[in-house]
Amino acid sequence: MKIFLSGLLMWFLYAGLAFAQNDPNRPWATWGDAGLGYWLIASLIMVSLFAFVAWSLWLRGKDPEEPSTTRYHALGSLVVVMTFFTLALYLIVATEAQSVPATDRAWDWQPGEMLQDPGGANIAGEPYRGYHVYLANGCTYCHTLYLRPEDVVTGWGEGAQEADVSQMGDFVNYPFGLLGTQRSGPDLTIIGKRIPDMTYQIEHLKDPGKFKPNTVMPNFDYLSDQDLADLAAYLVSLGNNPVDLKAGTLTQQPPDENASEAVQLGQSLYRGLGCVGCHTIDGNASLGPTWKDLWGKQETLDDGAVITVDEAYLIEAIVDPGASIVQGFPNVMQPYDLSDEELNGLVEYIKSLGGS
Numbered sequence: 001m002k003i004f005l006s007g008l009l010m011w012f013l014y015a016g017l018a019f020a021q022n023d024p025n026r027p028w029a030t031w032g033d034a035g036l037g038y039w040l041i042a043s044l045i046m047v048s049l050f051a052f053v054a055w056s057l058w059l060r061g062k063d064p065e066e067p068s069t070t071r072y073h074a075l076g077s078l079v080v081v082m083t084f085f086t087l088a089l090y091l092i093v094a095t096e097a098q099s100v101p102a103t104d105r106a107w108d109w110q111p112g113e114m115l116q117d118p119g120g121a122n123i124a125g126e127p128y129r130g131y132h133v134y135l136a137n138g139c140t141y142c143h144t145l146y147l148r149p150e151d152v153v154t155g156w157g158e159g160a161q162e163a164d165v166s167q168m169g170d171f172v173n174y175p176f177g178l179l180g181t182q183r184s185g186p187d188l189t190i191i192g193k194r195i196p197d198m199t200y201q202i203e204h205l206k207d208p209g210k211f212k213p214n215t216v217m218p219n220f221d222y223l224s225d226q227d228l229a230d231l232a233a234y235l236v237s238l239g240n241n242p243v244d245l246k247a248g249t250l251t252q253q254p255p256d257e258n259a260s261e262a263v264q265l266g267q268s269l270y271r272g273l274g275c276v277g278c279h280t281i282d283g284n285a286s287l288g289p290t291w292k293d294l295w296g297k298q299e300t301l302d303d304g305a306v307i308t309v310d311e312a313y314l315i316e317a318i319v320d321p322g323a324s325i326v327q328g329f330p331n332v333m334q335p336y337d338l339s340d341e342e343l344n345g346l347v348e349y350i351k352s353l354g355g356s
């Protein structure tokens, strides 16, 4: 009776869970999603459990003096039912997984396929091989490749939005899955969408402390140039539609031959100094404010003051970021000690990104 009751309880718990999940990114949002096969197997298990209990009760009533035979029977049938149950659980998952369609953004890189740096530098890497470098160097000890809905809220997704939350279809083309469980560092599901720049990725890998002074991420400067390029290509491939990436249409801003020398200098400093790690140029969220349309903007500071973004403000924000903190952002930017020419380049580059 106890077995029957706990079986029934677990069944309702499980079904209740499946029913309660109305997240569109997860399977079985409603009763109907579970599929006929699932219900058939589940009913079969319930019926067998029922029959088993009835049968052992009947055996017991028939021969109260001989409990040992009954126990052997009971144990035997329990093993059979459990085996069947486990098998059914596995089969359901295995068959459902095969029918999951790939999403548009699903990772899809074959051995030998090369990725040219969308950041514009003359570097290319092999994402497929990079995935193996990633696994071989224990990146999974600190990083996950699975963006949970809560990561959007807690910040482990670093600028991730609701639409970035991982779906089953994102993973179906991987040669093998290794999502990771430890989150000592941020989730990397959309790192390539956030920072599609191999120069930055390589520099950050070689010396993360150069960009994030308090990081616990080790230096990976012992990796060969090829390993670094492939790993960077893998990182850049994450979160981007492979078709766009292969077609080269992701290039945020192609090096503009017509742009002034100052703008070109600013653009290369943006990547080389790692501003790209915290500032986007396309309006997307990141750790710091986007530079798109920043020039001339009315910016609210954390003390409530409203200022207009001009040259003097920009330079101050770079050489002494602590002096005026933008409202809603943490005071984490390091001061940069740059020459007048470099500062001018950055200002001109920011100007070129739009604004009034």
Ligand code: HEC
Residues within 6 Å of the ligand: 134, 137, 138, 139, 140, 141, 142, 143, 158, 184, 185, 186, 188, 191, 201, 204, 205, 208, 209, 212, 215, 216, 217, 218, 220, 231, 235, 277, 278
């Ligand atoms: C000991 C833990 C640890 C290990 C191992 C580790 N990381 Fe990190 N990683 C971090 C932390 C913490 C951060 C956040 C601070 C930072 O950006 O350095 C981070 C950040 C990152 C970022 C984001 C950079 C950015 O600007 O947002 C990337 C990309 C990254 N790691 C890649 C890797 C790769 C690839 C490996 C394996 C070769 C690796 N990490 C190994 C802890 C780790």
Ligand code: HEC
Residues within 6 Å of the ligand: 211, 212, 269, 270, 273, 274, 275, 276, 277, 278, 279, 287, 288, 289, 290, 294, 299, 309, 314, 317, 318, 321, 322, 324, 325, 326, 329, 330, 331, 332, 333, 334, 336, 346
């Ligand atoms: C570790 C992340 C980080 C890095 C790297 C970083 N910044 Fe920032 N930056 C921030 C944050 C956060 C803010 C907003 C808070 C503040 O005002 O200090 C900010 C603010 C700014 C602002 C003011 C933006 C506004 O909306 O008013 C400018 C300009 C700026 N950064 C330029 C740069 C430049 C240039 C670099 C590279 C040389 C750089 N930052 C590198 C995090 C970073």
